[in-house]
Amino acid sequence: MARLLVDGGEVVVRLTWWERIVTHHRELRxxxxxxxxxxxEPVAWRALRGVPEHGLLVPGAVSVGDRRHPAGRDFVAVRLPRRQPVVCVDLRAPAPYRRIAVGDADAERTAERLRAAVAEQGAAERDTPPP
Structure with missing residues (x-):
């Protein structure tokens, strides 16, 4: 299944080979x-908003790809029967997605790593003097 990572100043979604095929993405940054x-989100299906637009949906089993809703688009990589919690990363414009939602067996730890990276990035931006 997909994984959420931090690489430099970016959140990266690393996709498995089959997720790359169905989503037409190598990875998201x-x-x-x-x-x-x-x-x-402890209940995976609650992380899904809108309707599938592109990717793979097997009802009750898996949802991978883009989902469209009134506020924009989300990217999801969730396997529903595993009852895995989902890490939801809500994004600001001009990001291409409003949310990235990825199932993760160790969701709390992944979320904490992401929060720490975001806080560190914010602190670095505040400490940088304007040009």
Whole structure:
């Protein structure tokens, strides 16, 4: 399944080979500065908003790809029967997605790493003098 990582100043979604095929993405990269909120949703289906637009949906089993809703688009990589919690990363404009939601067996730890990276990025930006 997909994994959420921090690489430099970006949140990265690393996809498995089959997720790359169905989503037509090699990986997703979003600047840490675009992250508005990181939360853990214990019930996977609650992290899904809108309707599938592109990717793979097997009802009750898996949802991977783009989902469209009135506020924009989300990218999801969730396996529903595993009852895994989902890390939800809410994003600010001009990010291409409003939310990235990825199932993760160790969701709390992943969310904490992301929150720490976002806080560190924010502190670094505040400490940098204007040009």
């Amino acid at each position: 979003v600047p840490l500065a675009a992250v508005a909120r990181v939360a853990v």
